[in-house]
Amino acid sequence: MTMSAEETTPNDSPAPGLRELKKQMTRDGIAAAAFQLTLEKGLDHVTIEEISRIAIVSPRTFSNYFSSKEEAVVSAGAQEPEQFVPTFREALQEAPPLQALREVFSDFFMNRTDEQLDHIREMLALVEQYPSLLDVQTARFGNIEAELRAVVAEHTGTDAETDMYPWLVASAGVAGIKAALRVWGSADDGRDRLVKLVHEALNLFSEGLPVPAGAGGGAGRA
Amino acid sequence: MTMSAEETTPNDSPAPGLRELKKQMTRDGIAAAAFQLTLEKGLDHVTIEEISRIAIVSPRTFSNYFSSKEEAVVSAGAQEPEQFVPTFREALQEAPPLQALREVFSDFFMNRTDEQLDHIREMLALVEQYPSLLDVQTARFGNIEAELRAVVAEHTGTDAETDMYPWLVASAGVAGIKAALRVWGSADDGRDRLVKLVHEALNLFSEGLPVPAGAGGGAGRA
């Protein structure tokens, strides 16, 4: 993971000292506690106080890391939005944006451990059960989308303020994952199926979302 | 407004009696107060108590209508997600889904009054300024998306649980509007420009989001 010349952002991981490590562990511990408790007792019966007790921090510290229990739950085991940026940049060297996204995301799911996939499944179930979690998760996806959008804008030399292209591509990418995850989550399939769905979704975008065969009332093709 | 045979949903507007009218006025009044106060003092200096005072209701009543001040602000002058359903259904008789959406939304913006467009502009600015408002607005768009998705599923005879198509089309539609609104909002153009952007956005989806001319590093076409 070599670091090229300069970073636009100063890159806030200057040194993984003991301090940063502990912070990350604290954060993860809180998120894990929140997630676990929610699985066990249901979101409404979980309080910040109890999460904090289990994570062995004060409630005030909870607030230093998360702004609500929902955020903590959804953060459990989740990727930081910036994680996808370097990979996406590389992929853009090889393929146009939509296909690059397809590779980035299918690789991502390909590389999850079985445990991580199980976790994703559980998270999907929770998110479907509690609208407030869905809102937070949607916001997280929105952050990923923003990162991707910036990369697309930078790559194609378009300005995200005046050109819709970066918006459209980034949202297509994220929408593709979301659709794939939903459909995958409601069946009982494995990793391969998920990767296949991701491919399929982003390919459909590349093809202009052709109307599926045997559609109801409409006119001709898209 | 004749009511045909049966409605799947009991249709909760059985009679626009005085009762419903007052409720709607109360709701609108609260939302308007929240919106206005936020414009004037900034979101963080607005409390539910003050909103309630201006809307002449008790704080308790505020909670009966909205679950947070953010919700109230974003609700101001907004459409109910279901509003688009009947129009979309009709449009689907004439054109394939993506084009139908294009017509629905461009007609929608075409039919706004100048005041409504101004309001939309102010709302866009607020949403850009306060992330918490963006979250709520994103959730609103999500509701619209869900309605559209259901219509698409019903129309194309696909099952939203096992088929990604409804997810992809609905999210493309909503993403198109969002992109159009953003780009429109950052310039100082009129209604025509917005309608044009909506057309453009959804057409790009129909065409598979072709890479714009003169793109940076990637390979060939999408």
Add this chain to the structure above:
DNA sequence: TGAAATTTTTCCGATAGGGCAAACTCACCG
């Protein structure tokens, strides 16, 4: 090791979220 920087905690007041029952308003029927 000792001082500086950072994080965690304690203390605590301001708000928010709702359950509950009383007061009130509207719709409808003799």
Add this chain to the structure above:
DNA sequence: CGGTGAGTTTGCCCTATCGGAAAAATTTCA
């Protein structure tokens, strides 16, 4: 018309949350 019941609004109140401020604890570094 006046009564009555369904539907709304309000007051009361208790619990949970949001964060500011400063003390206490921990890590870093010269």
